[in-house]
Amino acid sequence: MAKIPLLFCFFLSSFALVDFSTAAPKKFVGVYEIKKGDFSVNITNWGATVISVILPDSKGHLADIALGFDSVIPYINDTTYFGAIVGRVANRIAGARFKLNGKEYKLVANDGKNMLHGGHRGFSKVIWSVKEQKAGKFPYITFTYRSFDGEQGFPGNLAVAVTYKITGDYELSVTMTAKALNKPTPVNLAQHTYWNLAGHNSGDILSNTLQLFASHYTPVDSGLIPTGKILSVEQTPYDFLRPYKIGSRIDKLPTGYDINYVLDVSHPDHHGMKKTAMVKDNKSGRSMELWSNQPGVQFYTGNFLKDVVGKGGYVYGPHDGLCLETQGFPDSVNHPNFPSQIVNPGKVYRHDMLFKFSF
Numbered sequence: 119m120a121k122i123p124l125l126f127c128f129f130l131s132s133f134a135l136v137d138f139s140t141a142a143p144k145k146f147v148g149v150y151e152i153k154k155g156d157f158s159v160n161i162t163n164w165g166a167t168v169i170s171v172i173l174p175d176s177k178g179h180l181a182d183i184a185l186g187f188d189s190v191i192p193y194i195n196d197t198t199y200f201g202a203i204v205g206r207v208a209n210r211i212a213g214a215r216f217k218l219n220g221k222e223y224k225l226v227a228n229d230g231k232n233m234l235h236g237g238h239r240g241f242s243k244v245i246w247s248v249k250e251q252k253a254g255k256f257p258y259i260t261f262t263y264r265s266f267d268g269e270q271g272f273p274g275n276l277a278v279a280v281t282y283k284i285t286g287d288y289e290l291s292v293t294m295t296a297k298a299l300n301k302p303t304p305v306n307l308a309q310h311t312y313w314n315l316a317g318h319n320s321g322d323i324l325s326n327t328l329q330l331f332a333s334h335y336t337p338v339d340s341g342l343i344p345t346g347k348i349l350s351v352e353q354t355p356y357d358f359l360r361p362y363k364i365g366s367r368i369d370k371l372p373t374g375y376d377i378n379y380v381l382d383v384s385h386p387d388h389h390g391m392k393k394t395a396m397v398k399d400n401k402s403g404r405s406m407e408l409w410s411n412q413p414g415v416q417f418y419t420g421n422f423l424k425d426v427v428g429k430g431g432y433v434y435g436p437h438d439g440l441c442l443e444t445q446g447f448p449d450s451v452n453h454p455n456f457p458s459q460i461v462n463p464g465k466v467y468r469h470d471m472l473f474k475f476s477f
């Protein structure tokens with residue numbers, strides 16, 4: 119575990135990034151590894167961000183399949199959300215405002231007039247505490263963050279925790295919880311890793327095969343805000359009910375996939391989770407199965423990646439990675455027909471994800 123005293127640079131250069139009223143006396147930013155055999159995952163407490171995921175391919179060659187940066191520093195001003203936990207409310211909130219119990223809340227707009235991924239200083243841009251790290255048969259690490267009433271405009275104090283755990287051979291689970299402490303608040307956390315099963319530096323993911331267990335999606339306007347409709351994927355490029363190559367119909371969309379799917383209701387059969395998606399890469403032979411307990415998944419093909427200098431100097435471009443961000447529906451706070459994301463005081467939000475890799 120490498121500890122970098124980043125706090126010092128904040129004093130010098132990035133004053134606005136740290137709210138000293140809530141910063142614990144000494145908060146270090148470090149890189150933490152959880153590892154089992156030749157499967158290893160590195161995570162920093164800056165944004166509880168996954169920095170690398172390393173595993174073999176069918177020929178035994180190791181590769182890092184998560185896009186990102188060599189050190190923690192570039193994550194500070196990063197706008198891609200590589201590997202981060204995003205919140206308090208992931209995705210977009212139209213007009214950066216919502217009403218709850220008759221009161222209007224004005225949020226920090228950071229995507230034109232909308233809020234994206236919790237604002238300028240969402241959970242991906244704060245220092246989390248390392249609560250516990252354990253090696254052993256099922257290595258894990260737990261990060262916590264105490265969000266305060268009014269942070270980025272959201273109501274109430276919120277106690278947030280994220281655990282990354284290796285639960286089996288080439289299996290990574292992510293558990294996110296958030297307890298509302300004194301006021302009702304929307305909560306919608308998401309894990310924002312960009313995956314490239316052939317290796318983070320191997321070009322685009324368009325030849326990957328994707329299967330998504332979702333018969334419906336929530337269409338959006340030109341600002342990527344849901345219209346409120348829930349449409350069938352049938353006869354559209356959004357249909358991945360059977361496995362399709364990601365690139366096979368991407369030309370029919372303006373910039374690529376960046377859309378929320380409504381996951382089909384099935385009998386949950388893995389610790390309350392249902393199968394969400396399968397991705398296969400033929401070049402490396404790697405595949406990834408994703409399970410979750412969430413109602414939706416945002417499928418994003420890295421459309422906005424452009425000239426991002428990443429690990430080893432590799433320059434990421436459009437479609438060099440894909441995100442499968444399980445979550446509630448975008449802008450739910452402004453769409454009464456979408457599943458509610460309101461968590462009442464004393465109640466706990468819980469989001470489970472399980473990634474099963476094979477090769």
Ligand SMILES: *[C@@H]1O[C@H](CO)[C@@H](O)[C@H](O)[C@H]1NC(C)=O
Pocket residue numbers: 119120149150151160170172182
């Ligand atoms: C992961 O973190 C460990 C401990 O900080 C470090 O030794 C290792 O080099 C890191 N691996 C990668 C791929 O960054």
Ligand SMILES: *[C@@H]1O[C@H](CO)[C@@H](O)[C@H](O)[C@H]1NC(C)=O
Pocket residue numbers: 131132191192194195
């Ligand atoms: C982040 O951006 C700010 C404002 O442009 C700049 O002052 C700061 O040096 C940047 N920090 C890093 C670590 O690049």
Ligand SMILES: *[C@@H]1O[C@H](CO)[C@@H](O)[C@H](O)[C@H]1NC(C)=O
Pocket residue numbers: 325326327363400
């Ligand atoms: C992947 O490889 C298998 C067997 O080698 C082949 O049947 C399949 O069509 C390939 N899929 C794609 C999307 O290229």
